[in-house]
Amino acid sequence: MRQTQIFSGSSHPALVDGICNRLGMKAGKAELRKFANGETSVQIQTSIRDQDVFIVQSGSEKINDMLMELLIMISACKGGSAKSVTAVMPYFPYSRQSKKKQHRGAITARMVANLLDVAGVNHVITIDLHASQMQGFFKCPVDNLIAEPLIARWIRNNVPNWREAVIVSKNPGGTKRVTSLADALKLSFGIVTTDRRRTPTSVHWGEDSLNMYQPMGMDGSYETASTAEAPMDEDVDADVTPITSLTNPKPDVEKEKPKLRARAVSNPLHRRSVNGSTEKTSSPLSKSTRVDSISEADAPKPLQRSMTAPNSDQGDEADDEYTDERARDVIHGRLIQGHIVDDSHPSPALSAVSSVQHRSTQPPSDDCEPIPDHMMSSFISNASSLRRRETSGHALGGTYDAAASSEEEEQDLKNPEYETMVTLVGNVKGKPVIILDDMIDKSGSWIAAAETVVKRGGATKVYCMATHGLFGGDCLEEMANCDCIDKIVVTDTFPISDVKKAEARDKLVVMNVENLLAEAIRRNHHGESISQLFMHID
Template sequence: MRGVKVFSGTSHPALAEAICQRLGTTPSPCDLGHFANGEIRVQIGTSIRNEDVFIVQSGSSRINDSVMEMLIMINACKGGSAKSITAVLPYFPYSRQSKKKAHRGAITAKMVANLMVVAGVNHVITVDLHSSQMQGFFGKPVDNLFAEPLIARWIRANVRGWRDVVVVSKNVGGTKRVTSLADALKVRFAIVSTDRDRRRSTYPSNLSMADSSVFFDAVEPASLRTFERQNSDPDDADTEADRTPSRKSRQLNGSSLRPKAVTISSEPQISTAPQADTDSGPEDDSLLGAGLSRAETMPSARRPSEYEANDALGDEKARDVIISRLISGHVVDDDHPSPALSAQFGLSRNSDDHDTDNMTASFISTASSLQADHALGGTLDAAATSDEEEEEIRNPTLEHTVTLVGSVKDRTAIIMDDIMDRTASWVAAAETCVKRGHAKKVYCVAIHALFDDEALQELEDCDCIDHIVVTNTFPMSTERLQSSKKLIVIDLSNLLSEAIRRNHHGETVSGLFSAD
């Protein structure tokens, strides 16, 4: 194409070569190197005055060198009087740091965007940003291309019986991406959620009573307990402990349990004996006078919920929810011994040391483990990075609960996410689909293959994973590609070259988002 110069950085030269081949050109000469002290040196080797310049530079294992090299190339082209400078980043560096996940954290993706604008970029072309809101980080136009149409076409052409596949999200955060692919294929989808199992947790022995009151306020507000004390007869109790309602009465008065039929005596006490018939009428006023809250409406006066009205439908939905145990990153049987969580707190698991019930202990353990640095997200899980989640899943002293919502029985499961770097969550989702959901085949599909040193081999060793499908947005060595038997790479050079051509000629790029 006339009036176009395509430059390639050192991060992904194979992709840049493929893009230029489809455009009918060759990469323009550019001398890239390092000084003796490690500084990056860039020298443009051709005239770019009044030319449309496209710089192809993706993230790589040397991510910091790739970013600095791209910034210097942009600034060098700006100094060479280029007409426009477009940065083509198949994988945008630092895209996972697009929001502040904890106090005193950095929004690094916005900082990289600001550096690019200061360097002189006029336009950005990228593929599947980790957060689509990142387009607002730039003061320049951004074309966020999607690999979903190419993946959908590959599935239609290569997956046998693709009309019956189920697209699975390995975590709740990827649900939107999974449902989009399911809509493109017009198939079902399912969700795998992994959470720490706190039912077997213990709590510190030095926990104060002020901390334990948090649990009771959550189950039964303090205002309700005060109301009960004011309406009770002080002569019936000699001490403050006796005036405190027992756990059994709190469960009856609380709104967390479903209301049951009760019998009201002349004194303000509630009997737990069930009654076959309950009359409504004059006794309604006595119910309120006895301290019965409006949330405890008698079953005869309460309209049945949609779940009670459709028991058969509820049973069918319940069968599509499968809960499994996850220990050391693998799904285990129900009779598998639980890891010794007591070692984490330095306590004995002897239940005789504490008279607190399991529900109270679990809640107190959860509340006491929260740190102030994680308040931005509201919960501890919201502040955890993907690396921290992977470490927790692999931790042999922690037990997790894996929930599969949706049916994959006798179907092919396609586990989908945008980034594939560490493998614990992928293996857990695959084992859940096969061992518990009885899926007949599993495809792990990702757009950006950021494999660490042992990630690809771990996926290869997993018997529950049949194929690993990724794109070439991130560079991979030839040795790694040849050594893997399950890895399949989808080429995106056609998508990127067409985006470059349409941007140069001022054409619309909306046709690149269609999966038809």
């Protein structure tokens, strides 16, 4: 290409060589060095006057040095009278810090965009931003390319029986990316969610809380008996025993009073269409979701109006028409230190509580004095308030963010004191599973999702696929040692050292994006449309 220069930063020179080979040109000469005190020095050794300059600099392990080097190169090219300067950043640094996750936090991605604008950049080309809304941070045009066509092509060519595969998101935040690939390949998709706040020891009821939910008698007093669930059947209408009759026996005359029939909840989502017709199926969960009724004589006036059905015939139709068949695709599991455990495995939280209770019930020894009652009640109240804050929200009020950051999720999975509940939504039994996200940095959530779909869902193979393979710490080695993961597929937007590639053995697959970036550079130089780079071509 005429009147064009491509310069390489020190982050990913192999990628720049591939781009230049694709375009049939050589990379421009630039001297990059550091002073003794760590300062970066850039000297452009090629004439760039009135030329289109493309600087290829991706994120790497030395992310701050690479970013500063890019800013200095942009400023040097603008000072050399370049016609335009385009920053080609396959992995955009600080892209995960695109919003405030805590009070007094910084939106670092916006600050990086402002630094690029101050340095004099005219255009930015990147691949799979962590949040597509980040394009609004820039004052110049941004081409956010996607690696989805490359991933889809690899799936078609390398995954046996790929038409039966299921695309799974390892957290709720990646559902949009997963559904996009599933729609392109016409496949089913699923979601894996984790939540440590739903452990069995998270909810503690006091006497006051229990009294709030107990039924009120006719004389204004609260009943102390628990509600008994009546056995129900879908085909035979069963009579429901009133709650008050369990605690206050009435004469035989009370038995002649009419009783209300339990009615199933009418929800159109419970319908399931199979081959164009509505199919009636039964589920064990549909029998346990009924609500006990109260007789008209014993229930208070407002309660009679809220629970009386307007038409009993509609209740019969609802019993036959609506089911909970979709609930079969929801599978729960227990995670301790990021690994699936059996239901019989002791919970770390339960073990801690039981040990405290055991010590408190032991008779005091001769060496130590027993704890006074007022101090013990103070300890219990403080522990209860702390547990309520952990389960309801943070100390400043409000609730936790529904889309928790991956860093917090990884910390919870690695913490031995927490038991995490994992939920798999989707049918993956006997099918290959493709777990998809935009980047792989830590291994905890990936291993947890892989073990969930294999050990709980019954998946045959698991492919972990992402655009950016950051592989921080021992992430790649831990994922390679996981028996539930068959392949780890990433692109070369982020440089991976040979040492880390050796740790992955034969499980790591690296796809090249040099053709995608080279075509984007060529089309930008000639003023052509890049919309075809987003299309799926078989």
